[in-house]
Amino acid sequence: MKKCIILFVAMLLIMGTAFSASAHFQVILPSDDLINDGESTELEIQLIFTHPSEASHTMDMEKPELFGVLHKGKKVDLTKTLESFTFHGGDAWKASFNAKGFGDFLFYLVPAPYYESAEDKYITQITKVVVNNLGMPTDWDAELDLQAEIVPLNKPYGLWTGNVFQGVVKMDGEPVPYAEVEVERINSQAFSGLAGEEPKFPSDAHITQVIRADENGVFTYGIPKSGWWGFAALMEGEEIKGKDHEIGAVMWVKAYDLN
Template sequence: MLATFAATCLAQTASAHFLLPYTDQTQIERPGDVPMQLIFWHPFENGHVMDLAEPEEFYVIHGGEKTDLMDTLEQTSFEGSENAGQSYKASVPVKRSGDYVVVTAPQPYLEESEDIYIQQFTKLVLNRNGLPTDWNEVLDLPAEIQPLNKPYNIIAGSTFTGRVLADGEPVAGVEIEVEYVAAVPDMAQSSTTTPSVTTMPGGAVVAISDINGYFTFGVPRAGWWGFAALGAGKTTEFDGKELSQDAVIWVHAYEME
């Protein structure tokens, strides 16, 4: 049986950085190009927006095939509650039925306050017509969270289980920060909205991966939830400074009707 760790609230010295590839929909009914915006932000607290450089890679996996999406990127700005930061608009072609695993591999970001680089390998899964195909496939990224529940139709009040991997190998004892998109981005205005909840007392919400890399989190409400496994990757230095290669996945939860 898989041993899992329940999420707990632990005090943190800094708020969570999250690369958010945001879209209004995860379940696609009609074929077409799905608009998306890449934002490097603090969405739970509706806080500071970091400038996002052009990603090293931006692509989608469908039916086991990789399609490069770099040519869809358009530099823009996202207005948060505190400041505006560079972001990117993009589009994901969704034609046939099945899963579309959107992967963003950003350039390392220098967090000057901590004097370290952060690189978040980020996944988000779209689906068309309810046909599951690629959602739980391992992509052998430098840092990756493999979902064990379909990430585009989590039931609010149930749980989400993921497995932290580095180059396809499980990583034990990794701290996973949990984020909620409290202020849903307005894509038309490229700006934030009023938060629906406040941040938790005691700092970031955190889970720890077990000996086989697994973690489980109870999802309390509908909306977008993000999980960032900090420092999961094997590369720990960039340009003479410490590098944290994080694995990020976003899931969407719904209330049962």
């Protein structure tokens, strides 16, 4: 009996270490981030709640409360276009969209709250990503009046490896001083449509980077490698059913190597 208890405790410790090494990230993954002249404007967009650096565990997503796009100042609700699919054993969502016309297409997602039993709390990560057509900037820094969002201070596309990404963390329209921001890179081998080597981490501490915004809610991160990078600012929301509620503001950017 004593051996069983010791084994059970050891398993819990191992599981706790595994879950603490990588973070929950709501992903919006478009099939293309930059559309050049003559290229197809048809996009497939995947909505996945997972651990992107490891792709080790994917959480089930209920149908999102809102999924939409902003283009040239006009919002379009795309929630009804969503279709369910399975990603690494978890329920996820996808949509097709034709990004006709030049400029920025700012996609945004308000997922249904997810109950994380291991932490006994709800998690809602409100997420944004920008796809650009023909290089003309239009809406990349637009504020969407979401409960929580990252407002970029530099274009969140057309980035080189080594560039920095800066953004302002906002909650209810106001900057969040000293917000904690988690950073992860997508494991490109685990996601369809992406090419690249599986990341090799020298330690668990390297999987999720953690930075702080300054007194004005501004954070800065130097992008060390090409690929998709996610930034998740974590804040406290109102309780749900008597449980803590973590509100996340997430933004995804992609960096390229300079050849």
